Amino acid sequence: VTDPDDARRFTAIYDAHHAQVYAYAVSRAGRQLADDVVSDTFVVAWRKLHAVPEAALPWLLGVARNVVRERYRDEARQASLAAELRAWVAEANADVADGVTERAVVLAALATLRDDDRELLTLMAWHDLSARDAARVVGCSTATFFVRLHRARKRLQEAMTGANEVARRSRMSFSTEEFSK
């Protein structure tokens, strides 16, 4: 039996976090799949509303993380994500008339990293999570999280050194039209 309090609480959670869950879904699975990931995530939240903690975001992102893993074949997700990562670089480059932007360099470098490195780096930088909450999303201790984050940052730094070139090439080979679909 659904009571109106549940509906109100759910709507409040949805309003507060829809955009954040969407952002996470895009960063993990690409825009192509993001809508479905978001809707599945909130369906779980609706079903298990009483299990959703007061600070709902880490919980929601943890669910979204599982949805991404369980719902899609790896190839499907990788294809969608690859298109997404290219679109980021293309979008960042489109911001300036010529030359490669700092943003494009960072994004191109990010695209070369392993999935789990990229996730760790962006959880805090893009999704407004504290280290503790980010650790909760990926299911490890805060201490372990910091160790892994440190390594991921190192790899990002290394990748950025080589990414200038990648970003330049991306600019040549991807039309913005391709991503405006």
Place this chain on the structure above:
Amino acid sequence: VNLQKKLGDARPRRLDPTHRPDPAVIMAQPRQTDTVRRPVRRLILAGLVPAVAMVAAGAVFLSTQTAPENGPTTAHTTKTEVPKSAHELLLVAAERSESGTATSGRYWVLPTEFGSQLEVGPPERRYHIMIRTSMEMWLATRPGDESLGVEQNLGAEPASPEDEAAWRADGSPTRWPIPGPDGTPSGKFYEAAPGPKGIRPFENHGATNNFLLGGNPVTLTELAALPTDAAGLKAWLLNRFQQLGIQEPRDYSLFWNGKSLVMDLPVTPAVRAAAYRMMADLTGVTLLGNAIDQRGRSGMAVAYTHDGDGGTSEFRLIIDPATGQALAEETRNSAGELARYTLVNGMGFRDEEPPIA
């Protein structure tokens, strides 16, 4: 620290949603206790979410008790002129649906069919199949009775001629592996051949929570008391949205709930007509003209198109203008492909004992 800032500054705008889907759609999902759900079932249903979820939650279907059980309803040609706009079509549907009698009974029985497009095939050459399920829902109207569904897998086939070519290149399989949670095969399959009928109890669903309107359950008594004029009905829904904190997009929410009233819910012909009239005045609803549903029944379609990521998606409602019956709803993705559909095939109250598992 510097790196962290650079990273923060590089956050792509594509991470921001361009629209906010109506949470009422999610709250229309079933809330059964999850422990009994089998994972494989979950995967099969993943693609069917809105439709099947509505089933279990008991959102309902189509129009009058005089609905023909089968076959095209196109035989009734009328002297009326062909509607030239969505507004006109919905008003015609309103007029036609005013005839008919509302009764009551122990179960509201809704024969429905769902279809959902899925991606299958080898990594280098993926293609789409349409999987279809039929479900006759028996939705209890009395306390103590539990709702149930008679369910049957209707099989699956390539979704389009292009998909059929890819399917042949794939060796014309008659079943497709269902991936497990880790992406490796689960040992289960989507079958091309139809399966047997089975009975599925809708656990914890009965008279108090079968029917959903405006994001919340409504009882038959509440449905019977709905306003029978378009303005009153609209006000009733808006008030309900406000109570739930649903603010936008308003017209889409109204269209969606209007759809439930004309297609899903056990309401009187007068309420159904009011719903059509309300929908006739919404912005964003366009006439698509003649349309044929997935069972080959012809009608006329209106569409609500909304901008989403990767373009627009279209929600289509197919109506038989001769009877005012809503025949089917269809969702198309940005590529224009049919992503999901639900169709109804007559419905009405019944007093008999439901099928037994």
